[in-house]
Amino acid sequence: MIPPPIQRGMTVLNRDLFRRDVSVIGVRVPTSLTAKFLKVLNKELFNQPKLRNVVEDPGSNLSKIVLMNLNVQSLDLSNISNEAKDFINTEGLGVVKHSIELKYDYWGVDDILKAILPEGSESPSSFTQIGHIAHINLRDEFLPWKHIIGQVILDKTPNILTVVNKTDIIDSTYRFFKMEILAGENNMIAEVKESNCRFRFDFSQVYWNSRLHTEHDRLVKMFKKGEYICDVFAGVGPFAIPTAKKGCIVYANDLNPMSYKYLQENILLNKVNNKIHPYNLDGRDFIKKAVQDLENSLNVVGETKASSEFRTFNHFIMNLPATAIEFLDVFKGLYKDKESSIKNPHVDLPMIHCHCFSKSVTPETEIIERINSIITYPMQADKFKIHFVRKVAPNKDMFCVSFRLSQEVAFANESNDDIGVVDTFPHKNEEVNVFEKTDEQNLTSKRRKLEGKINI
Numbered sequence: 135m136i137p138p139p140i141q142r143g144m145t146v147l148n149r150d151l152f153r154r155d156v157s158v159i160g161v162r163v164p165t166s167l168t169a170k171f172l173k174v175l176n177k178e179l180f181n182q183p184k185l186r187n188v189v190e191d192p193g194s195n196l197s198k199i200v201l202m203n204l205n206v207q208s209l210d211l212s213n214i215s216n217e218a219k220d221f222i223n224t225e226g227l228g229v230v231k232h233s234i235e236l237k238y239d240y241w242g243v244d245d246i247l248k249a250i251l252p253e254g255s256e257s258p259s260s261f262t263q264i265g266h267i268a269h270i271n272l273r274d275e276f277l278p279w280k281h282i283i284g285q286v287i288l289d290k291t292p293n294i295l296t297v298v299n300k301t302d303i304i305d306s307t308y309r310f311f312k313m314e315i316l317a318g319e320n321n322m323i324a325e326v327k328e329s330n331c332r333f334r335f336d337f338s339q340v341y342w343n344s345r346l347h348t349e350h351d352r353l354v355k356m357f358k359k360g361e362y363i364c365d366v367f368a369g370v371g372p373f374a375i376p377t378a379k380k381g382c383i384v385y386a387n388d389l390n391p392m393s394y395k396y397l398q399e400n401i402l403l404n405k406v407n408n409k410i411h412p413y414n415l416d417g418r419d420f421i422k423k424a425v426q427d428l429e430n431s432l433n434v435v436g437e438t439k440a441s442s443e444f445r446t447f448n449h450f451i452m453n454l455p456a457t458a459i460e461f462l463d464v465f466k467g468l469y470k471d472k473e474s475s476i477k478n479p480h481v482d483l484p485m486i487h488c489h490c491f492s493k494s495v496t497p498e499t500e501i502i503e504r505i506n507s508i509i510t511y512p513m514q515a516d517k518f519k520i521h522f523v524r525k526v527a528p529n530k531d532m533f534c535v536s537f538r539l540s541q542e543v544a545f546a547n548e549s550n551d552d553i554g555v556v557d558t559f560p561h562k563n564e565e566v567n568v569f570e571k572t573d574e575q576n577l578t579s580k581r582r583k584l585e586g587k588i589n590i
């Protein structure tokens with residue numbers, strides 16, 4: 135690939151400085167002979183990405199110019215193959231100089247950034263796409279060029295209207311990242327499609343991670359139509375909504391008022407309002423309330439009364455990996471009032487799917503120890519199924535531990551009211567640093583092209 139002109143020291147993107155006139159040697163060939171001549175040429179051909187080997191001849195409409203490789207620099211064609219030379223001589227073809235003007239549009243993100251950033255830098259061009267938003271995580275060394283990097287990604291990526299830099303500062307409660315807009319529209323309301331459902335949310339105020347797609351699908355697949363599912367840390371609904379769509383009854387909760395707002399919106403968007411009960415509570419309060427609400431609702435429809443069989447959730451989902459294990463104490467004595475009806479061999483206590491991080495070299499042992507110390511009625515290691523979800527940092531992995539709530543824990547003679555509501559983490563609302571819109575016209579035309587595509 136012909137590189138763009140080097141522009142070290144550029145701090146504001148000037149696209150006009152990315153012009154390059156490339157001088158190419160060409161052979162003027164009658165149109166009728168062009169195909170034959172091309173067969174003779176091999177290594178001699180121009181062969182540059184996105185550029186033609188054969189161009190119009192400005193001097194005649196009866197002939198074409200066949201462009202030679204950039205190694206061929208002299209009109210005497212000294213370094214081309216004998217076969218090609220013979221063809222040219224036999225047919226009496228003329229040799230000309232041809233000029234090609236390359237502009238900013240010709241090069242890709244990496245080419246442009248390599249020309250601007252300090253020599254030897256790895257191009258920081260990789261990003262994750264959330265709807266129309268590209269988010270990158272720039273290393274400190276690239277921060278002086280952050281707006282240029284954002285603008286080049288914006289210019290060269292179809293469907294992207296906003297580029298943000300996601301910093302490592304995470305809201306400790308609601309788990310969303312502080313981010314700043316580097317280029318494009320100040321519009322953080324993303325729409326994405328996952329598991330055949332639509333999700334709309336403000337990416338600067340709620341948690342969303344497309345890398346969890348497989349984990350969302352894995353658990354959703356596990357649930358059977360008609361089961362009762364309790365999603366304790368539901369976010370904007372990536373477990374809850376597909377689960378409801380497959381015919382489960384879902385109780386879904388998130389403490390972040392913005393997640394709750396978009397969870398409700400997504401429930402409507404996906405037409406599952408008769409299947410999901412949304413809550414905006416702390417996880418502990420929610421678990422107690424959801425268990426009670428489900429029981430009341432079953433009583434209303436006569437299910438529990440009609441049979442002496444106890445019914446409750448089939449599954450709890452607890453995806454708050456930083457602290458979910460600490461919430462497991464709420465299950466101690468959660469069903470102690472139901473002991474007589476539940477101690478029926480045909481009744482299963484719920485499965486709990488609790489996400490967590492581990493930095494241990496023996497994560498299984500470490501995780502089980504942590505869970506057992508919280509539930510205080512230790513369970514054997516073989517009662518836990520531990521699934522590796524993903525690597526989140528070089529020495530930190532995310533797991534999902536699945537286990538069935540034990541009778542010892544469920545009927546423990548402890549009042550889980552004593553546990554109280556623990557606000558484990560102070561809430562820190564980071565402000566999103568918003569920059570001026572850039573290249574309004576480009577964006578408007580891009581948006582027009584995108585219209586109809588975004589509404590998935």
Ligand SMILES: C[S@@+](CC[C@H](N)C(=O)[O-])C[C@H]1O[C@@H](n2cnc3c(N)ncnc32)[C@H](O)[C@@H]1O
Binds near residue numbers: 308346
């Ligand atoms: C890691 S996110 C998971 C969201 C969603 N389940 C997913 O898979 O994308 C954890 C969620 O828990 C919520 N959260 C944090 N602390 C909470 C608490 N004490 N009670 C309920 N929700 C909480 C956060 O707002 C966040 O949306």
